[in-house]
Amino acid sequence: MNERSAARLEHLRASLSRGGSLRLAEAAVLCGVSEMTIRRDLAGGDSGLVLVGGLLMQADDPRHAPAYDLLAQRDRHAESKQRLCDRALAMLEEGDTLFIDCGTTLMPMAASLPSDLSLTVVTYALNVAEAVSQRPGVRLWLSGGLYQSSSRSFEGEEVTETITGLGINKAFISAAGVHPRQGLSCFHFHEVAPKQAAIATAQRRILVVDPSKHGMVRPARFADLGDIDEVISEADVASV
Known part of the structure; x- marks a missing residue:
């Protein structure tokens, strides 16, 4: 140098x-x-x-994280994630076809889907599918492809083709980073295509994020805030 x-x-x-x-x-x-x-x-x-x-x-900025640990993320801000998912669950309607994104933020939602509604869930995440499969009366559509153990999700053309080929009423999207200029981002590049397919296809796009994601920028950018119809959070993302 x-x-x-x-x-x-x-x-x-x-x-x-x-x-x-x-x-x-x-x-x-x-x-x-x-x-x-x-x-x-x-x-x-x-x-x-x-x-x-x-x-x-x-490099030591807390917004920069070199690795993603799914098990560690599962227990972080667990109470906040549960509150956010309770709000998401209140939005469900009879006959909805839902997209539920991968990661840990939406796991409480997947595990608590109401049994008194006829719902179809579309996902590419194995952990989401496992939770949904335990819910009575919920039809599960798991889109497979190449399995990525880092995020317990699948990638490939089959995933995006499945998502874009279905009529999705509500897409519940998660993000590891939400930034007013840089938009929405995640840790893994293989998640970008499924997220973008759901955002492009769904009638209603709903971002669910806990406050720890506000102001963060992660490596894989997948959307602008303007691509989202509604944000479920415990803080105003526009002010981060």
């Missing part, structure tokens, strides 16, 4: 020392170089900075 590169990185670290983030274009203007030069600087060694979803931030 040459002196000029080191000086630019030090300048960026100082700018981010109080937290926050910079767009790549903003970082380039701040240093008076091109975006490609900033990328080269970051690739040149351990700078203490990371580029996530087009945003430059400190």
